[in-house]
């Protein structure tokens with residue numbers, strides 16, 4: 001059995017034995033280190049176990065790789081334990097420490113790593129990657145927008161979130177008068193589980209609206225309802241900025257135990273007030 005992939009150039013072929021074992025997470029020389037079930041951190045015990053495994057010869061006679069998808073989850077003790085191995089790494093072993101919080105890693109660890117920065121793609125490039133993975137153009141574009149250029153996150157966005165974005169922006173931006181506010185509040189006020197998602201989606205929607213109002217983006221294809229697109233056209237940037245501030249205020253209200261209904265209502269009232277100022 002060939003232990004090394006014979007894919008063209010440096011790209012893995014995806015179909016040979018080693019490739020298939022890597023894809024199915026059963027390759028004996030590839031270790032992914034995540035916290036144990038029910039835990040938030042990677043402790044010394046988990047780390048030691050893997051380090052002992054890689055200290056022995058590779059199973060497939062090739063390089064070994066240890067991946068930490070969230071390296072910042074290592075406890076300081078675990079990091080100190082890893083440090084010794086990084087100083088004198090076993091032969092043909094590569095460690096990948098991936099993190100969004102490099103500050104949570106010990107300076108002694110960072111100084112022994114080669115640092116590669118991964119920047120988010122722009123929406124267009126992200127959408128293209130998603131289309132190449134088989135998503136429809138419309139789906140790819142709205143996911144690229146919602147995930148701000150991160151392909152992995154874009155793929156993880158659930159159908160529920162996409163549906164809620166459309167329905168929520170339809171309801172929220174249909175509030176043309178103060179008299180329309182209560183009925184929309186009533187639809188969402190008891191949806192305790194999704195209250196955080198509702199605020200997150202509103203914030204993201206307003207970000208897209210601001211870009212459209214400032215003339216640097218199009219709210220089309222963002223997954224928002226036509227009502228939100230109409231708002232972006234009818235209300236100038238100053239109104240969008242006030243709305244954005246109101247959402248920040250509403251989040252603070254929620255943080256200080258104001259009811260979701262009151263916080264949400266304050267946002268809807270702001271929308272109705274802005275609509276009242278402009279012809280639509």
Ligand SMILES: [Zn+2]
Nearest residue numbers: 005013016019
């Ligand atoms: Zn292969």
